[in-house]
Amino acid sequence: MEDFFEIDFMDIESTESGDAIPLRYQVNDTKYIHVVDGGYQATGDDLVEYIKRYYDRPTYLDNVIVTHPDGDHAGGLRAVLEGFEIGALWMLRPWAYANELLPRFSRFTSVDNLRKRLREIYPNIAALEDIAVDREIPIYEPFQGANIGEFHVVAPAKPRY
Numbered sequence: 001m002e003d004f005f006e007i008d009f010m011d012i013e014s015t016e017s018g019d020a021i022p023l024r025y026q027v028n029d030t031k032y033i034h035v036v037d038g039g040y041q042a043t044g045d046d047l048v049e050y051i052k053r054y055y056d057r058p059t060y061l062d063n064v065i066v067t068h069p070d071g072d073h074a075g076g077l078r079a080v081l082e083g084f085e086i087g088a089l090w091m092l093r094p095w096a097y098a099n100e101l102l103p104r105f106s107r108f109t110s111v112d113n114l115r116k117r118l119r120e121i122y123p124n125i126a127a128l129e130d131i132a133v134d135r136e137i138p139i140y141e142p143f144q145g146a147n148i149g150e151f152h153v154v155a156p157a158k159p160r161y
Contacts, residue, residue, distance in 0.1 A: 003027050005150075010050060012039035018072030020047050024055055025150060032149050034063040035080055037073040041124075044079025051084075059085055063148050066091035066125060074124035081131045089132045090142040091125055092161060094118045 003026050010020040020039035025032055033055055038047050051058065061084045066074050074091075081089065094101070095118040098111045108114040119126040132139050142148065144157040 001026060001029070008050070008054070010039065010043070010047060012043045012072070012076075018043070019067070020076055022047065022051050022055065027150055032062045033058055033060075034065065034149060034151075035061060035077070036065045037067055038064075038076030038078075038080055040072055041075035041078060044076035047076050048079050048083040051080075060087065061085070062087045064089050065142060065148060066128065069122045069125040071124050074128060077128055078131060081128060081135065081137065086132075086135070086137045088148075089128065089137050089139045090146075090148055091128060091139065092141060092143075092156075093125060093129060093139070094122065095126075 005023070005025040007021060007023040010022065012018040012020050018039045019037040020043055021036040023034050023036065033051070035047070035051070038044055051061070061080070064077060064080055064086055066077060066089075068074070080086075095115040098115040098118060102108060102111055102114055105114060108117065129139065131137075140146070142153045143161070144153055144155055146153040
């Protein structure tokens with residue numbers, strides 16, 4: 001079969017915003033499946049079923065990517081991380097930079113307190129990190145210049161982040 005790229009934009013059944021984008025492609029006779037965002041938490045099971053139904057019932061997804069931590073993008077990925085074997089999770093975790101950020105927050109006097117607060121502010125990605133750690137899914141930072149399969153990350157650069 002020839003190389004192909006197939007990108008699906010799921011209806012997350014919201015009049016607001018949100019994205020859930022499963023995609024698959026084949027390069028040099030090897031197929032890959034990625035998921036970019038997962039919509040709301042209630043969307044997660046539908047996303048898992050969609051992938052199973054239309055992507056030939058895979059058990060393994062190569063990459064799951066979180067574009068940003070809002071619930072309309074990251075919430076549904078909990079079901080994805082729990083429903084498949086995952087090769088890698090790509091997301092930014094602000095608490096990982098608490099030691100660099102601490103001087104910018106006069107209210108916080110310790111890295112641990114700032115780290116804890118950032119995890120509270122971003123519960124969706126904190127939950128994804130917990131699942132990934134529990135399931136031993138490697139987590140990578142999608143900074144500018146990274147390659148995720150055949151895709152090249154163009155933003156953000158770490159200094160901008």
